[in-house]
Amino acid sequence: MVIVLDLGHGGQDPGAVGSGLQEKDVVLTLGRQVLFFLEDYQVKVIPTRTNDVYVSLDARANLANHHKADFFCSLHINSGGGSGFESYIHPDASQESQSIAATLHREVAKFYLERGFPDRGLKRANFAVLRKTTMPAVLLENLFIDNPQDAACLADAVFLRDLAFAITGGLARALGLKKRTDWDPGGEIKRLKERGLITGDHAPDAVVTWGELATVLNRLLDRFEN
Ligand SMILES: [Zn+2]
Incomplete structure (x- = not known):
């Protein structure tokens, strides 16, 4: 099992900006934590970036296609007025992709609902990384960077760590990942x-x-x- 974990934006592309935060930085902190927690599972994880560098959308999709990944998970922060969590699959997503995304969305939404944030649902969009990847793929939009209440959580290292734990749990449930047992x-x-x-x-x-x-x-x- 190979997962490509896509950390949105980076380098000259800050992504969404608001409340003194840049999407690229929040996603980097969150993504690093997900990488850390996924080490407990029997899965190979390939990140699209692990520091503040620019990676094109094509390069992100190509990386996953080249490695014949089983799943592509893209991490983003929302903006533009709103609050809460939503996720995306491609309009032409396969049955398998829809089913994995539904489980992942449900598990992560649970985390947000427990903290009083709305579940905005699993949606469809023709995003490049979803269109250009050849395996099941989902994009998670985690809170709104330009909403002060959401941003306060995005600036909180403990919140991001707990969110990363929830995303990892969701991936494990959705993909049937097993814990590592081989003690070395x-x-x-x-x-x-x-x-x-x-x-x-x-x-x-x-x-x-x-x-x-x-x-x-x-x-x-x-x-x-x-
Ligand atoms: Zn983004």
């Missing part, structure tokens, strides 16, 4: 090192001091808070 302690240490949370090499059964534990936790919290 050496691999876990390697991943911590790659992410800069630890620096040296460590044996999986080495003893950890409080100083080391506190350092790792503080580095982790710094990322959540920034």
Whole structure:
């Protein structure tokens, strides 16, 4: 199973702007969290970007088509007056695409309804990334950046983390993803090192001091808070 996670906009394209926020930045924070949570599942995830760079709409679709992805999920923030959550599939979306999108939409909408935001529904639009991708594809419009109430949540790191968790859960439910079961302690240490949370090499059964534990936790919290 391969998912392409599309982080909308980036670089010279800020996307929607409002309330002191830029869509490209909010989507980057959200998308990084979804990538993090999806690591718990048996799925290969290819992001269209992981930092503030411009990627054309064609390049996004081509990446998914080239990798023969099973699913394409595009993350965006809405604007133009309104509040809440809506998602989109292409007008000619396949039965499979409609069914995956319906489950994903329902799961993510639950998160928003619990927080008092309206579910604006699963809609259809001829968006380029939906038209040009050859696999089931959905585009999520998460709140309105130019609505002060919505924007307050979009500026809140904890809200975005919880939303990312809900999107991940929705993807898992919609695509039938299974949790990883293969425990690889050496691999876990390697991943911590790659992410800069630890620096040296460590044996999986080495003893950890409080100083080391506190350092790792503080580095982790710094990322959540920034
Ligand atoms: Zn957008």
